[in-house]
Amino acid sequence: MPIELHVDRQAGIVHIEATGIVTAEELVDSVPRLMSHPDFRPGMAHLFDLTSAEDTDVTADELRELARVFVGHLDELQTSRLAVVAKDPVLFGVSRMYEAFANLQPVPMRVMRDRDESLEWLRLPEAEVERA
16 A cells, blocks of 8 residues: 555654555545554644655546545544645645645645655744744
8 A cells, every 4th residue: 555654642643644656535534544543643733745656647627536535534633733845746746736725724734845854843842833
């Protein structure tokens, strides 16, 4: 499976790494896998890392549906914030499109090109987090 989950309980960050070609089905399937992970706790920040992904076949309609799925699980996830890292121009653009669809959710989200910058933003105190 090209979407791997690593939960860092100490840091309070869920690391989601996609490799290969990312599909909508795999993205949707990763949500229940995350919630059943033994180290997952509600309220953790999420880092979705696309730096090793090659491409995606996700359509605009599927992105809208993914945003609805994510919002539908907010009570269980209680995500404090979401950072997406994408260096590839296509994956960066698709991530920004998702950000636009998910913009009405109450979870601060940023799409960035640098993993370290993303982690730095995720570690900011809640009072310093600005909505992208």
